[in-house]
Each structure stands twice: as structure tokens, then as C-alpha cells.
Amino acid sequence: MKGLLIKEFIMFRKNCIAPIIFLIFIMFAGIMGQSQMIVFAPVFISIIPSSYMTFDETSRWDIYSLIIPEKRSNIVSSKYIFTLILISISIILAAFSGFIGLNINKENEFVWSSFLSLIEALIIVGLIFPMVILPFNFKLGTAKARIAAMIFAGFIGGSASVFVNSEELNLALIFSDMGGLLKIIIAAAVAMLFLISWGLSIIFYKKREF
Amino acid sequence: MNAIEIKNLTKKFKGFSLDNVSISLPTGCIMGLIGENGAGKTTVIKSVLGLIHPDGGKISIFGKEPTSEMKNDIGVVLDEIGIPIQFNIKDVDSIMKNIFTKWDSNVFYDYIKKFSLPDKKAFKTFSKGMKMKLGIAIALSHNAKLLILDEPTSGLDPLVRDEIIDIFNDFTRDETHSILISSHIVSDLEKICDYITFIHNGKITLCEEKDILLEKYGFINTSEEVLAGLDKSAVKGKKSHKFGTEAVIVREKVPSSFDVKPVTIEELFVYMSKEEK
Structure with missing residues (x-):
């Protein structure tokens, strides 16, 4: 598994310019007080592992990874772990910039519970895309799964822009207004769905033929 | 002991089926799998490597059911080497030494030097022959006992093909090493194989020692x-x-x-x- 993760990080190192520029832009927006914008950070970053799967298929790494001593379940898990690492980094950076922005711009009083709700919202939006798309990728390959990916990316992008531009649908506020139990239930449900997605991907990939 | 033993392997696809294929490759030998395009050579190899799931039959490697751990002892070269195009030799070494338990970076770099492969250039800049040589270098750098090669010389010029054939010959100087090699370039196989297997329309039509x-x-x-x-x-x-x-x-x-x-x-x-x- 370690070798597979190293491969993912080498791939990231070779393709990191665009994500880094994007993250810098998002962090800048967060610091300037546009806390809604930071929701784009995990959304954008969560697309990366799926796009690397397309690179894998183009170079035939998907087949090569099956002739090396790695179980199919490890191949799937390495993608999910890589996804979680990337999303975690993007959330830390986004939250950090949001924290600074909220403290610098004193128009509204900084409320810890609202900030934590924002982080929860970031985690949820970050997990949704890979949670839905990765099982399709592992079952059908990225070329066939692209239609599902495009529809879903459009849905996520559209939703995110609605949340960013609407006062009523501000994700952080929605989460902030929710009761504590409801927040925990939603977080637990998303975590559970992510694990189900992980398990389904392993099942699909074990059955797949090349 | 047989390095590979395949008994009554069957696999059905739309318009093609592998029909009760049985092959035994004794340890220390080289077997050539010969057949025209679409005869079933790659399907046999994919079944052995677990890339496809056979409908019936039994495959054993070194007398045991194939597992992913067993691939530490198997070097594989397919007709296309699946290294990501942006990666260079150093990247490949970094990955493989964390995948193969017996990966030997010194052996790997010796082959890279022997094959005159550029260690800083991206894989996408490699010619077909260079890509194939890198695939062979990887296959030979983790102390494999068995090589499984699917069309390793296709698309290569005669000089490179001859060089590669010599490498395979060197590999089998160790009596515990075996090779299963498929190709439709029969002249290459004739040079190195101890056993010849003909496959035609998904059926084995002949399997015999070459000298016989x-x-x-x-x-x-x-x-x-x-x-x-x-x-x-x-x-x-x-x-x-x-x-x-x-x-x-x-x-x-x-x-x-x-x-x-x-x-x-x-x-x-x-x-x-x-x-x-």
C-alpha cells in the first residue's frame, strides 16, 4: 500500500501547480473575509484523485498495478486514503484562512460554534464527490463513469455557487443553526456513506476484468 | 515442480472462448506460447495474472493457488508498460522499492545503465524499445523466479529484439528460473524456448518440447x-x-x-x- 500511496503523491507533485494556485486564491479570499468561498477548496481538491484515475487508465497503470504484489482492495484503499489526505489538507488550509479572515474582519463577532459548523460543512462537501464517483470509476472505468462525474460535478458546482451567493443558504449558517444532535447525525451519516462507498468500490474492483 | 500449471482453463467472451486450455511449464524451462492475433495468448496470460476471472479450470503457480503476494516472485512484461507518462526512472525506483519485498535498487540501476536509459527524462519521451527495456528492468530487479511476458518484442526492431532475447537467455541460466513468453514473432521464440505451445481459436493445438x-x-x-x-x-x-x-x-x-x-x-x-x- 505504501508504494501505491507514494505513486499518488509523486503524481500530485508533478501536477500540483494548478491546485496550489487555486488553494492560494481560496485562502486569500478566506483571509479577506469571504468565508463562503472556502467551501470550494475541498470540493475542487476532492476531484483530483478521480482525475488521476483517468491518468492511470491512459498510461495503463490500472493494469500494471494488478501485476504487482498488491491486493485489489489495497489499490482501492490507496485511492480513498489519498482522497482523505488531500481533503484534510485542503480543509486545514481553508479553515485556517477562514479563521484569520473572521478574526481580521470584525464586522461580525467570531463565534466558535459557527466556525466549527463551517469546518463540518467543509468536510461534508469534500467527501460527497469522491463518495459518489469513485465506485463508478472502479466499476466502469473513468471513461464510462465520466457522464456520472460530469452530472455530479455540475450539481456540486451549482450547489456550491448557490450556497456562496445566497444569504439564506449559507452552508455555515445552516449548520450553525442546526441542533447539536442533528449535526452529529449528519456527520455520522456522511462518514457512513463514505465507508459504504469505499466498501462498494472494493467489491466492484474485485469483480472487474481487464 | 511446475512453475505454472493450467488445467482445463475456460473463459467465454462474446465471439471468442478459451476452450479447456491445459499447459504445464516445468521449473527451469522457457515455454513459448504461439498463436495468431486473437488466438487466446493474452487471455491465457491474463488468467494466470488474475486480470480476468476464468469461468472454469485451475491455475497453480509453483504448486500453489495464485495470490497477490506470490507476484513478488513473478516478473511481468506486457505489450504496453503501464508506467505513468510523467514519471522518470527515479520515481519508478521509489515506488517499486515500496511494493516488491525483494526489490534491489542496485540491480535496477545496473539494468538502466546497461540499457542506456535516461534516468531523468519522463517516461513519455521514451521510444517503444526504451519503454520495453524499462519494463524488463523492473521485471528483473525484484529477484523473480518466473517471468511472464506477453508480446515483449512486438513493435521492436531486430537489434533490440535480439538484445532482449539475450537477456531472457541469461535469466534462465539459473535452473530455478522459468519463462512463459507469448509472441507471434515465432523466430524469436524459436531461439530461446524449450517448450512450444500452439494456440489457435482458443484451443491448444500442440504442446511439446521444441527439440522433439x-x-x-x-x-x-x-x-x-x-x-x-x-x-x-x-x-x-x-x-x-x-x-x-x-x-x-x-x-x-x-x-x-x-x-x-x-x-x-x-x-x-x-x-x-x-x-x-
């Missing part, structure tokens, strides 16, 4: 009339043209008066495959 094959079969130039007078089972394949008829025959079934010339594996394969059609 060359002893058993011969090549004659004659006429249709003379050929018609021979026992039908003596003729394994024929080709008629305006100057006469050429045929591959079973030596012991042909009268000693015939001028029987040695047959090449390529002739044997071509004539037998045409006869099957």
Missing part, C-alpha cells in the same frame, strides 16, 4: 498427386502453388524415399494453423 517437434516434423516439396498418396495423418499442413506443393509432415509416417528437410517452428505454426482453418 523439430525431430518429429519435416518439410517436403512435392506435388498434390504424391501428397494424396500419403497417409492423411502424415500431412499436418500444405500449401500449393504453380510450381508444386509444400507440406509439413510427420517424418515417421512418410516413406524414407522422400527428401524430408528440417522444418522451422514458424513453418510448423503457419502450416498447421492454415490447416486448422
Whole structure:
């Protein structure tokens, strides 16, 4: 598994310019007080592992990874772990910039519970895309799964822009207004769905033929 | 012990099926899997490697059911090397040493030097021959006991092919090393193989030691009339043209008066495959 993760990080190192520029832009927006914008950070970053799967298929790494001593379940898990690492980094950076922005711009009083709700919202939006798309990728390959990916990316992008531009649908506020139990239930449900997605991907990939 | 043993392997696809394929590759030997495009060579190899799931039959490697851990002992070269195009030699070493338990970076870099591969250039800049050499370097750098090679010389020029064949010959100097190699470039296989297996339309049509094959079969130039007078089972394949008829025959079934010339594996394969059609 370690070798597979190293491969993912080498791939990231070779393709990191665009994500880094994007993250810098998002962090800048967060610091300037546009806390809604930071929701784009995990959304954008969560697309990366799926796009690397397309690179894998183009170079035939998907087949090569099956002739090396790695179980199919490890191949799937390495993608999910890589996804979680990337999303975690993007959330830390986004939250950090949001924290600074909220403290610098004193128009509204900084409320810890609202900030934590924002982080929860970031985690949820970050997990949704890979949670839905990765099982399709592992079952059908990225070329066939692209239609599902495009529809879903459009849905996520559209939703995110609605949340960013609407006062009523501000994700952080929605989460902030929710009761504590409801927040925990939603977080637990998303975590559970992510694990189900992980398990389904392993099942699909074990059955797949090349 | 057999390095690979395949018994009654079947796999059905739309328009093609692998039909009860049985092959045994003894340890220390090289077996050539020969067949035209679409004959089923790659399907056999994919089944052995677990890339596809057979419908029936049994595959064992070193006497055991194949597992992913077992791939530490197997070096594989497919017709396309699946290294991401942006990666260089150093990246490949960093990944492989964390995948193969017996990966030897020194051996790997020795091969890279021997093959004159650039260690800083991206894989996408490599020629077909260089890519294939990198695939072979990886396959030989983790102390594998078995090489499984699917069309490793296809698309390569004769010089590179000859160089690669020499490397495979070196590999089998160790008596515990074995190779299963598929190709439709029969002349390459003829140079190195101990065993020859013909596969045609998903069926094994012949599986024999190469030396026995060359002893058993011969090549004659004659006429249709003379050929018609021979026992039908003596003729394994024929080709008629305006100057006469050429045929591959079973030596012991042909009268000693015939001028029987040695047959090449390529002739044997071509004539037998045409006869099957």
C-alpha cells in the first residue's frame, strides 16, 4: 500500500501547480473575509484523485498495478486514503484562512460554534464527490463513469455557487443553526456513506476484468 | 515442480472462448506460447495474472493457488508498460522499492545503465524499445523466479529484439528460473524456448518440447498427386502453388524415399494453423 500511496503523491507533485494556485486564491479570499468561498477548496481538491484515475487508465497503470504484489482492495484503499489526505489538507488550509479572515474582519463577532459548523460543512462537501464517483470509476472505468462525474460535478458546482451567493443558504449558517444532535447525525451519516462507498468500490474492483 | 500449471482453463467472451486450455511449464524451462492475433495468448496470460476471472479450470503457480503476494516472485512484461507518462526512472525506483519485498535498487540501476536509459527524462519521451527495456528492468530487479511476458518484442526492431532475447537467455541460466513468453514473432521464440505451445481459436493445438517437434516434423516439396498418396495423418499442413506443393509432415509416417528437410517452428505454426482453418 505504501508504494501505491507514494505513486499518488509523486503524481500530485508533478501536477500540483494548478491546485496550489487555486488553494492560494481560496485562502486569500478566506483571509479577506469571504468565508463562503472556502467551501470550494475541498470540493475542487476532492476531484483530483478521480482525475488521476483517468491518468492511470491512459498510461495503463490500472493494469500494471494488478501485476504487482498488491491486493485489489489495497489499490482501492490507496485511492480513498489519498482522497482523505488531500481533503484534510485542503480543509486545514481553508479553515485556517477562514479563521484569520473572521478574526481580521470584525464586522461580525467570531463565534466558535459557527466556525466549527463551517469546518463540518467543509468536510461534508469534500467527501460527497469522491463518495459518489469513485465506485463508478472502479466499476466502469473513468471513461464510462465520466457522464456520472460530469452530472455530479455540475450539481456540486451549482450547489456550491448557490450556497456562496445566497444569504439564506449559507452552508455555515445552516449548520450553525442546526441542533447539536442533528449535526452529529449528519456527520455520522456522511462518514457512513463514505465507508459504504469505499466498501462498494472494493467489491466492484474485485469483480472487474481487464 | 511446475512453475505454472493450467488445467482445463475456460473463459467465454462474446465471439471468442478459451476452450479447456491445459499447459504445464516445468521449473527451469522457457515455454513459448504461439498463436495468431486473437488466438487466446493474452487471455491465457491474463488468467494466470488474475486480470480476468476464468469461468472454469485451475491455475497453480509453483504448486500453489495464485495470490497477490506470490507476484513478488513473478516478473511481468506486457505489450504496453503501464508506467505513468510523467514519471522518470527515479520515481519508478521509489515506488517499486515500496511494493516488491525483494526489490534491489542496485540491480535496477545496473539494468538502466546497461540499457542506456535516461534516468531523468519522463517516461513519455521514451521510444517503444526504451519503454520495453524499462519494463524488463523492473521485471528483473525484484529477484523473480518466473517471468511472464506477453508480446515483449512486438513493435521492436531486430537489434533490440535480439538484445532482449539475450537477456531472457541469461535469466534462465539459473535452473530455478522459468519463462512463459507469448509472441507471434515465432523466430524469436524459436531461439530461446524449450517448450512450444500452439494456440489457435482458443484451443491448444500442440504442446511439446521444441527439440522433439523439430525431430518429429519435416518439410517436403512435392506435388498434390504424391501428397494424396500419403497417409492423411502424415500431412499436418500444405500449401500449393504453380510450381508444386509444400507440406509439413510427420517424418515417421512418410516413406524414407522422400527428401524430408528440417522444418522451422514458424513453418510448423503457419502450416498447421492454415490447416486448422
